[in-house]
Amino acid sequence: MTVQLLTPEGMFQPVPYHHVAIGTGTRQVHVAGQIARDAEANHIATGDLTGQVAHALRNTALGLAGAGASFSDVVRLRFFVTHWSPEKADDFMAGIERVVDELGIPRPMPPLSLIGVDYLFEPDVLVEVEAFAVLD
Numbered sequence: 001m002t003v004q005l006l007t008p009e010g011m012f013q014p015v016p017y018h019h020v021a022i023g024t025g026t027r028q029v030h031v032a033g034q035i036a037r038d039a040e041a042n043h044i045a046t047g048d049l050t051g052q053v054a055h056a057l058r059n060t061a062l063g064l065a066g067a068g069a070s071f072s073d074v075v076r077l078r079f080f081v082t083h084w085s086p087e088k089a090d091d092f093m094a095g096i097e098r099v100v101d102e103l104g105i106p107r108p109m110p111p112l113s114l115i116g117v118d119y120l121f122e123p124d125v126l127v128e129v130e131a132f133a134v135l136d
Contacts, residue, residue, distance in 0.1 A: 053095025
């Protein structure tokens with residue numbers, strides 16, 4: 001097994017992700033920040049956080065697959081969300097739930113961070129996803 005996900009006893013629960021990932025492979029895969037654009041750079045789910053999270057994860061899956069990886073190889077996810085507030089948590093999680101089975105995202109998920117930012121590189125971009133994976 002290349003990636004072992006765990007949450008040691010005594011760490012904060014419940015959260016929808018593991019707190020720790022151990023990668024034992026020899027090849028690293030870094031997927032740059034993915035957003036809600038299709039292959040022709042068309043805007044997807046404008047103004048819809050749930051839709052943008054789902055599509056950004058689909059793009060992340062494409063990047064992983066291009067390197068011969070999948071979400072089962074991911075040791076870390078990082079989300080950047082514009083104008084974050086706790087009221088957006090349900091919409092954010094709904095985007096993940098929309099694609100978790102489709103993309104084979106483990107449950108609980110790998111360690112992740114959600115970072116609130118004022119602005120991403122274009123005004124319609126609400127979320128960006130980065131992934132780090134390890135392969136044998």
